[in-house]
Amino acid sequence: MTSTDAAFKDLLRVEKLAVEYPGKGFRAKPFRALSDINISIGQGETLGLVGESGSGKTTLGRAVLGLAPVTGGKVIFEGNDISQATRKERRKLSRDLQVVFQDPYTSLNPALEIGDILAEPLSVQGKSPAEAKKRVRELLDQVGLPADAISRLPREFSGGQRQRVAIARALALSPKLIVCDEPVSALDLSTQAVVLDLFLQIQRDTGVSYLFVSHDLDVVRHISHRVAVMYRGGIVEQGPADVVTRNPEHPYTQRLLLASPVPDPDRQEQRRADRHRLLEQQRQQNEQAAVLA
Numbered sequence: 172m173t174s175t176d177a178a179f180k181d182l183l184r185v186e187k188l189a190v191e192y193p194g195k196g197f198r199a200k201p202f203r204a205l206s207d208i209n210i211s212i213g214q215g216e217t218l219g220l221v222g223e224s225g226s227g228k229t230t231l232g233r234a235v236l237g238l239a240p241v242t243g244g245k246v247i248f249e250g251n252d253i254s255q256a257t258r259k260e261r262r263k264l265s266r267d268l269q270v271v272f273q274d275p276y277t278s279l280n281p282a283l284e285i286g287d288i289l290a291e292p293l294s295v296q297g298k299s300p301a302e303a304k305k306r307v308r309e310l311l312d313q314v315g316l317p318a319d320a321i322s323r324l325p326r327e328f329s330g331g332q333r334q335r336v337a338i339a340r341a342l343a344l345s346p347k348l349i350v351c352d353e354p355v356s357a358l359d360l361s362t363q364a365v366v367l368d369l370f371l372q373i374q375r376d377t378g379v380s381y382l383f384v385s386h387d388l389d390v391v392r393h394i395s396h397r398v399a400v401m402y403r404g405g406i407v408e409q410g411p412a413d414v415v416t417r418n419p420e421h422p423y424t425q426r427l428l429l430a431s432p433v434p435d436p437d438r439q440e441q442r443r444a445d446r447h448r449l450l451e452q453q454r455q456q457n458e459q460a461a462v463l464a
């Protein structure tokens with residue numbers, strides 16, 4: 172997918188965001204996990220967030236959801252700064268801002284039937300049992316699960332099916348933005364592809380926006396309009412998905428691309444070409460640097 176900022180109407184804008192975790196345990200001092208983060212996401216747009224482990228991807232997603240200690244900057248959602256929203260304001264915001272986590276095995280309450288898992292956010296927001304039941308049926312259909320899933324427990328489902336339940340729960344209140352934190356990383360490759368296509372289909376049908384966290388460049392290229400690359404709590408590069416994931420400018424992104432595994436045989440050819448071009452670019456840069464030195 173390719174697109175530019177201008178093609179989408181702004182939904183979320185993060186400006187100069189800083190997050191600092193209070194010190195505890197082995198880290199006695201407060202830890203600055205994010206500094207000077209600037210990103211935006213338009214309506215119906217997906218911003219992919221990549222970077223190595225510990226670079227701050229999850230923290231940025233959590234800061235957008237109000238779950239990380241923001242110490243500076245703004246999180247502007249539909250024109251309002253929500254970085255310091257109160258609990259009451261957060262409850263209201265949860266209609267518009269939702270999350271899908273990585274692990275479909277721990278993110279669903281094992282004791283609840285799927286129907287109850289999906290009805291929970293609806294009843295919290297004041298829907299009647301009849302309204303909730305109707306919506307639950309719609310949601311199961313939307314994520315491709317059978318109607319009889321309503322009275323079954325999470326353990327009766329595969330990882331991919333459980334992730335469909337988690338997606339349905341996130342969709343229950345028709346949110347405007349879903350933070351997707353590595354939502355396909357725990358799934359096998361063929362299931363990953365199917366679930367990614369489900370995310371795309373839902374976006375086409377509903378116009379929802381995604382902040383899509385992943386360490387996998389192939390995954391973010393497939394799902395994202397634009398990609399931001401995180402390194403040590405900052406963003407080092409962002410731009411159209413194809414450009415950033417195939418022809419990155421920043422040396423860190425180039426390293427990320429060279430280091431990332433090539434799981435899907437269909438994409439190996441393309442990746443070999445990308446690697447070859449990048450290595451050649453690096454060789455030429457090294458040669459130029461040697462001449463200048």
Ligand SMILES: Nc1ncnc2c1ncn2[C@@H]1O[C@H](COP(=O)(O)OP(=O)(O)OP(=O)(O)O)[C@@H](O)[C@H]1O
Pocket residue numbers: 192193202204222223224225226227228229230231386
């Ligand atoms: N609750 C917390 N308290 C203190 N430090 C934290 C906390 N959560 C995360 N960190 C630290 O903040 C940094 C960023 O972590 P974060 O989980 O956001 O990175 P990430 O890029 O999502 O990593 P991964 O891909 O491994 O999930 C790390 O150094 C981590 O140790």
